[in-house]
Amino acid sequence: MPEFEARDQALQVNVVGDNTGTINAGVHHHEAAPPPRQPITSSLPADSRTVLGRDRELRQILAAADGGRAVSIYAIDGLAGVGKTTLVVRAAHELATRFPDGQYFVELHAHTPGRQAADPSDVLAGLLIELGLDPRNIPDTLTGRRDLWRNRLATKKALIVLDDVADRGQIEPLVPSGPDCLTLVTSRRRLLLLKDMQPLALRVLDVDSAADLFRTVAHRASPGEGERDVARRIAELCGCLPLAVVLVAGRIAHHPDWTTAEITELAEEFDAATDRLTELDAGGSVVRAAFDLSYRELPPERRLLFRRLGLHPGPDLDASATAALAGVDVTTARRELQALYSDHLLDETARGRYRLHDLLRVYASTLTTTDAADDTIDAVDRLLNYYQHTAAAADARLTRQTRPTANTIGGVEVPEFGEMRALAWMRRERANLLACLEHATGRDPGRMITLTEVVAGLLQRDGPWPLARDLHQRAADASAHLGDRLAHANALGALGDTYWRTGAYGQAADLYQRALGRYREISNRLGEANTLASLGNLRKDTGDHSESAALYRQALGHYREIGNRQGEANSLGNLGLVFLRTADHEQATDLHQQALAVYREIGNRLGEANSLGNLGLVHMQTGDYAQAADLQQQALALHRELGYRLGEANALNNLGFVCQRTGDHAQAADLHERALILHRELGNRLGEANSLGNLGLVHMQTGDYAQAADLQQQALALHRELGYRLGEANALNNLGFVCQRTGDHARAADLHQQALVLFRELGHRSGEAAALNEIGTVLLAAGEPAKALTAFTDAVGLARVIGSQREQARALDGSARSSARLGDTSAAVTELRRATEIYRRLGVPEVDTASAYLAELESRLPPDGHARDIH
Secondary structure, three states, X not given: OOOOOOOOXXXXXXXXXXXXXXXXXXXXXXXXXXXOOOOOOEOOOOOOOOOOOOHHHHHHHHHOOOOOOOOOEEEEEEOOOOOHHHHHHHHHHHHHHHOOOOEEEEEOOOOOOOOOOOOHHHHHHHHHHHOOOOHHHOOOOHHHHHHHHHHHHOOOOOEEEEEEEOOHHHHHHHOOOOOOOEEEEEEOOOOOOOOOEEEEEEOOOOHHHHHHHHHHHHOOOOOOHHHHHHHHHHHHHOOOOHHHHHHHHHHHHOOOOOOHHHHHHHHHHHHHOOOHHHHHHOOOOHHHHHHHHHHHOOOHHHHHHHHHHOOOOOOOEOHHHHHHHHOOOHHHHHHHHHHHHHOOOOEEEEOOEEEOOHHHHHHHHHHHHHOOHHHHHHHHHHHHHHHHHHHHHHHHHHOOOOOOOOXXXXXXXXXXXOHHHHHHHHHHOHHHHHHHHHHHOOOOHHHHHHHHHHHHHHHHHHOOHHHHHHHHHHHHHHHHHHOOHHHHHHHHHHHHHHHHHOOOHHHHHHHHHHHHHHHHHOOOHHHHHHHHHHHHHHHHHOOOHHHHHHHXXXXXXXXXXXXXXXXXXXXXHHHHHHXXXXXXXXXXXXXXXXXXXXXXXXXXXXXXXXXXXXXXHHHHHOOOXXXXXXXXXXXXXXXXXXXXXXXHHHHHHHHHHHHHHOOOHHHHHHHHHHHHHHHHHXXXXXXXXXXXXXXXXXXXXXXXXHHHHHHHHHHHHHHHHHOOHHHHHHHHHHHHHHHHHOOOHHHHHHHHHXXXXXXXXXXXXXXXXXXXXXXXXHHHHOOOHHHHHHXXXXXXXXXXXXXXXXXXXXXXXXXXXXXXXXXXXXXXHHHHHHHHHHHHHHOOOHHHHHHHHHHHHHHHOOOOOOOOOOO
């Protein structure tokens, strides 16, 4: 009898195990029925030995097969080459005994080169044949085949693996409905969920697991440190993508005699390659082909946007940056980003923020070579304009100074910023801003200069200051070369700030003077005022209070002339700090209150927080500790509300000082420790060093001298590492305090002498006065009152010149005790009376000890004796 071919294409099914080939499944006319088919109960591929770093995910999948489970479908999705199939095959082998009625592996070919995605109807026909059905009894329709498939598995315990799924519609008919069946799905897309489906997004490996995978496939089992290091480096260069790691490891496996040094050379070549994908595939196209299949499925507009993402110089981006880069509106950008995320062509780093995997970034970048050069340049310019303009708007809400600038950009939509949002945006985009800055370097010096200006405030807050110094130096050099005098003046001033903050006062003063000259050349009053204020900061920190006050007053006059209220408030606050240091508490209070009022009028909440903290310092010096604590708490709350963590750390330290003064040492230690943690989290090493020193002072007050010395040594080492010589001098002085307390007078004298030398080199006269007082204290304790009197006398003269009331009182106190030891009771009484008056005016604890000693000295004077004055 002749054989009749099937005419329904849906009956063309396969029986070779992969459900992709075709056979004749039509009705045949034979004289006798064929024998029954033997059912196929397992079509799983071979298991892999190299499933590394997936223990957590494997446990999750295995748990889905536990009794009483609510999950009947487990969908594993992820980037091409991330190892989805390898993981699922391993899971299927481990689960095989739990599903004795069959374990079926079906390739659906959503991303197989040269293949169409499998038709569910064809797949069902193949699966039914595997169950033992006669092809002649298979229904013609998709619905009929689906229902028969479900019926046959309704009471079975079967495991179905659907690999490389295109979409939900492809798998929905293939999922059995039996309660004892489990379906495992792999896809490059995040699928719309079916009932009882549990998604599992598979990420790239962590670097250690990727390195282990490399060593396993490459057969490099040596435990040597060099082998581990090069394995980690190659894993990182592969983006920890298993497919890429295996490709490189496979090449090395063919060279078993290569040394670690030779493999390191390969890694260096790989790192230096301009097209890492080509280098990775070594003449093949495995990784690129895998990416191509995902890319080609995108609609044209999405392909363009994906290519544009490869132009972004930073690590991640949001919808606003994407809109600028692609030239679309934000709503469209947000929708397209979500679509690329669903296709695993983007990772989501946080809500609304996305990044390209390293190799996908290279891939996207290579695709842009086919685009018109002008279009590519325009896209990057739009992106840089967005970051530059938005950063300038955010910086304007945060900076304590209004910066002079000639740079404006039109046509860029930026958000409305308050302080909290501005600071959050700047910190969130920090890496992108710095990446844009580097991108502009060498391509567009003018933009590089402007971008450096707009990140200056952020770097002042969060550091690191050495990075800020290098960036501002580069901007200064570039602006000088361009002949842009305003930009050059701005860069010189910003560079001076970095030197000032690290205690390099000589270099800072020179840079400020150069900037001031530039601003005066171009008649820029704002820049001139800002630089005068910076010079005032410098003179204040070096103890030259009269010159500092004069500079602040000049700046204040300029700000008022040009109507710059923020500059006016800053100058009032700075003047208040000068009067605080000279113990003119009434004037200091008035100035800080004026500053506070202006900050509140203009809505500058950061300035408000700083003014509250400064007022708290005034009240602490006058002994009003309750009010001091309340003001510092207000400042702390406001800094926290603003998200200004550096201000928060400073407020915590200030509260710690209040607790030190009131004898609450446990609370003081806690506050300084919290400040220390914050500074470390911020990477603010100077703040870390200062907090260590503050903690050391608390431990010294409680008599824990060993811990106090250790903390001061840590602070000293950190200051020296930073090159912050003022901090080094203070730490030396503090270590000297500890040695005084433990009776090691020789060591104490040496430490205070080292501090004195540093203070003098820095021109820090208030520090010099403090060190002289400590030297006098040590000499007096060591039984050398004459030498002590000389040191105290020098300290008195210096303290009077700079207006330091506290150091003057301490010097007079020391002089009195030295004079008493030398037998000049009359002089001692005169000096101690003056010291006591100042202590009392300052409201410091020393007044009690000084008063008691004064009473003792006065009792030694004859009834008609008179204490002589000294001048």
